[in-house]
Amino acid sequence: MRTIKGPGIFLAQFAGDAPPFNTLESIADWAAALGYKGIQIPSWDARLFDLEKAAESQIYCDEIRGMLADKGLAITELSTHLQGQLVAVHPAYDAQFDAFAAPHVRGDPRVRQAWAVDQLKKAAVASRRLGLTTHASFSGALAWPYFYPWPQRPAGLVEDAFDELARRWRPILDHFDANGVDIAYEIHPGEDLHDGITFEMFLDRVGNHPRANILYDPSHFVLQQLDYLAFIDIYHPRIKAFHVKDAEFRPNGRSGVYGGYQPWVERAGRFRSLGDGQIDFGQIFAKMAAYDFSGWAVLEWECALKHPEAGAAEGAPFIARHIIPVTDHAFDDFAAGGADRALNARLMGIAERALRTQPVAQSIS
Incomplete structure (x- = not known):
């Protein structure tokens, strides 16, 4: 068994235009001062990272690694959540997701998709240059508007959607394979890969591709009332990345899983800062240790109530307390x-x- 690495922190929710959140070096200083040992970098945020340059220049990648190492930090993964979303967009969401793309490809779904695929391929090369073996992303979605079977779905609609999703992702997965990097899809509502069944449907269509893997985030399972501990038992061979994020689900006589179109504060299911929700992280970390998960425990902060900087400050010691230094012999x-x-x-x-x-x-x- 191997000890989980951490604590790490996903920078996407903290990046901003004001110091210390506006450059990689200054936000790295901030994270290191809080006790984090790793950072997950959003590849789309030019304030922090130049994906084009990283794909082209080993010198640039070495400089980033060296700068972070001097601060006691490592890169856990690069993230292409926004670009991955754009690999497959249902027309109903075109306007909403258009802002995820570079300005010069907005308004043209075909050009936008080609740009997103190119971004993923660049991220594979950049990950290799940075010495990374796992990459975090979203799958995108073609079937999501039809997740509830009313009105009755036409026969074969979901199957056709997953066939197309696999067709789009297979060459990307092959490119990641050529670079020795796994894609860890965050299993997430709004994505066609939003639970175990849908992941299996996709995996079957990409021929059980060895690079098609999972970013495990229990908060999304609490909100859809899926057994997040049993999920680890079933899918642990494919879990390659881990977002440590808390959530709570408190249904009442007026609202449940679907939330009643309410804002996050009012929903029955909502994200919380670590330790403020209902997730049993003691059991999660125990299972991850038992199944020999060798990746990073990375805070993804999203909370309907608490200030993000307070959540970040509490997150590092919370994760550190839960990491189990595994034994090398039986008791x-x-x-x-x-x-x-x-x-x-x-x-x-x-x-x-x-x-x-x-x-x-x-x-x-």
Whole structure:
């Protein structure tokens, strides 16, 4: 087993035009002073990162890594959440998602999609140059407007949508594979990959591609009432990234999972700062340790109530307290007596020769 790395912090919710949040170096100083050891960088934010330059220049990437290392920081992953969203956009969301793209491709869905694909491919190269093996993104969505089966969906609509989603992502996944980097899709409402079933539908269509993996964020499962602990048991081989984000779900006689079109503060399900919600992070970190998750525990701060800087300050010690330094031996090894076939045979009342024909099983502890 390996100890989870962390604490890390996703910079997207903190980047801004005022110091210390307006340059990578100054926001890195801020994060390091709070106790973070890693930063997840939003690749679309030019105030912090130049994706084009990172894809072209090893010198640029080495300079970033060196600057961060001097502050005691590492890059956990690059993120293309916004660009990944634009790989697949249903026409109903064209206007809303257009702002995610560079100004010169807005207003033309086909050109915008080609730009997004190019951004993902650049992110694969940049990740390799930065020495990263995992990348965080969204899948985008073609079927999401039809998630509730009323009116009745035409036969084959969802299947066709997932066929097209896989067709768009397969060459991107191949490009990431050529660069030795996994894509970790954040399983998230609004994306076609929003739960285990939809991830499996996609995975089947991309031929169980080894680079198609999961960014695990339990907050999104609380809001849709999915068992976030059982999810780890089922999908742990594909979990390559981890957002540590809290949430609560308090339904009442007037509102539930769908939220009644209310603002975040009023919704039955809402995001909270770490420790203020309902998620059992003790069990999550225990499962991650048991399943040998070797990536980073990264704070993604989103809270309907608390100030972001307060949430960030509380997040680093919260994550540090939950990281389990894994053991390299079993707690009862002091009592081990070694393999003794004769003793085993006497204890079970069988002939020793019956055991001699069987190999000694290796301990999994």
